[in-house]
Amino acid sequence: MTTSTAKQQDIPTFDVAIIGAGLAGSLCAKQLSSAGLSVCVIDKSRGSGGRAGSKRISDTSSCELGAPYIFASHPETKALFKNLVKNGVAAQWKQISSKQIPGFVGTPRMSSLTRHWLDQVPFITSTKVLQMDRFTDADGQLIWLLRNDQYQACVKATKVIIATPAHQAAMLLATHSDLAVLLLRANQACKQYQSQWAMWLETQPSDLKAIIELKDSPIQRMIKDNYKPGREGAEVDRWVIQASPEWTAQHLDQDKQWVAQALQQAFAEHTEQRVRQHGDPHRWFFSRYTENRGNKTYAWAPEHQVGLAADWLCQGDAEGALISALTLTDWIINNPASLQTEL
Amino acid sequence: MTTSTAKQQDIPTFDVAIIGAGLAGSLCAKQLSSAGLSVCVIDKSRGSGGRAGSKRISDTSSCELGAPYIFASHPETKALFKNLVKNGVAAQWKQISSKQIPGFVGTPRMSSLTRHWLDQVPFITSTKVLQMDRFTDADGQLIWLLRNDQYQACVKATKVIIATPAHQAAMLLATHSDLAVLLLRANQACKQYQSQWAMWLETQPSDLKAIIELKDSPIQRMIKDNYKPGREGAEVDRWVIQASPEWTAQHLDQDKQWVAQALQQAFAEHTEQRVRQHGDPHRWFFSRYTENRGNKTYAWAPEHQVGLAADWLCQGDAEGALISALTLTDWIINNPASLQTEL
Structure with a gap:
């Protein structure tokens, strides 16, 4: 028994464990640790960012195959980005901004945002959490134990926040029979x-504009990555090609070589530019949530101290992920004793 | 589009896909393929058997760390084993049988049962199914697509049977929003x-009896594996040591070396036998389901053509897994057009 207890004590313990190091999870970590809670973040990938991550192309360059920019249409996200710009990890992208709705990118790259938020936070990478267990510790407190x-x-x-796409949540x-209400929501x-x-x-290089949206093409949108602030002056134009959801659904199980060829051909037909070099296509299996039913921007089960923050709970876009994180963490910080289910 | 369709056609198609090659899944496969349906079985392990599998120790010997024997207390399981004995893949173990309830083992090993049932069935190993998608084919029929x-x-x-522990089911x-009723059951x-x-x-070798059950010990049960029919005449006694659920819960996260030492010590204290050789302890994370609420012995959602068969739906033991498989497959074979949910 003594040895067993010692063994259990070896497992690191936090006030809050956050699963998913994308925009929502990383911002939750930042907000809660700033409020004095001990926090750790766990992600299945090798780095942070999730769908707002950056792909390294060479020692000096990278690009974003996921969220290419983030709009700030609400006061709380405007305030958030004002601060990020001050910290040098974000910049407004003038070419996509309107007066009412500025658009931002991370600097020097999109993953700089989540890296910034996780700067002081223990971050466990390459770990898939696949099981939640619960036990009562010596003080009678309920503790979650996360397993890989x-x-x-x-x-x-003591608290768990799941900040992943809905399927993974x-x-x-x-895996736990007490969480059926959150389970059904996800x-x-x-x-x-x-x-x-x-x-x-x-x-x-060409003078094609920064964002080109297409109809009746395999391509939905093309983003000139090197036009983003802080990346100007490149000797080449680096484009990110996003296929349309319909075309993707039709070709979801094609191999990467076939997809690369089809997208290059569609690109050439539209731009008449010759492709010098390209990367492997990436398939975002869970890319975007397409419905916003006007529910709460997060979910919180106070009797279990488990919550959800993610884009699929708010707007279905990158800004929504941020709002979900801000509103959930505000609730947790300001209502520590509330037993009201937020759903 | 043509290429895409060709690509989709590359994926093998069956009447029934069964997830899990334990007792329940393998017997479902046997019953449904005997009834003329095309069936495939998918398992995350390299072989069949699940918790009724066999562990290879050397080229000539193996033992069972999971179900050590199967009782046949119902007419349908008695009939099943009569047939298995006739086929030479099972034998009655006299030392554990009573007149009313005979007990059986696989011959030459427990995994012979599932191997026998899967003999003519396509079996995909080392594959974790983690996503169910659905689409409509050219004939308007709903088809499940299983992803790893x-x-x-x-x-x-067209039909899917999940035959795994409740957590994995x-x-x-x-992962699919249409299956909430089955989801909540699991x-x-x-x-x-x-x-x-x-x-x-x-x-x-000693004259200790075949099965020893202990109280107030880390060990719940010790089974002399070499007393099983067809394995007599060994030059050593090979014991399988099963820890008690309570002791296991207390020491669930200990490393294997510590567990091996603790169980050997408990074994020595009781038997006064010296251990010559031993294997690594195996942790059955999902070992036994401990409640039988008298629900149906299986679950079937006819509008989605998805069902569940497993020990946790019937008795919580190996015989229950077999009954669950027999009753589910009987229902599917005899009521192909029924739209009644069986739960």
């Missing part, structure tokens, strides 16, 4: 997801 | 699971 895909114990925490919530959101193929390619 | 942990398409089928069902079963540490060890 081998059912090895990773982290203990639903899978994790399904499960029912699964039907509204779209997938997206995306890839980068390079051409010689 | 990389979201790669594995199999298409719940995780998979959570999710609510998660609370009743126990884990179990088990290991094998060898001593010189």
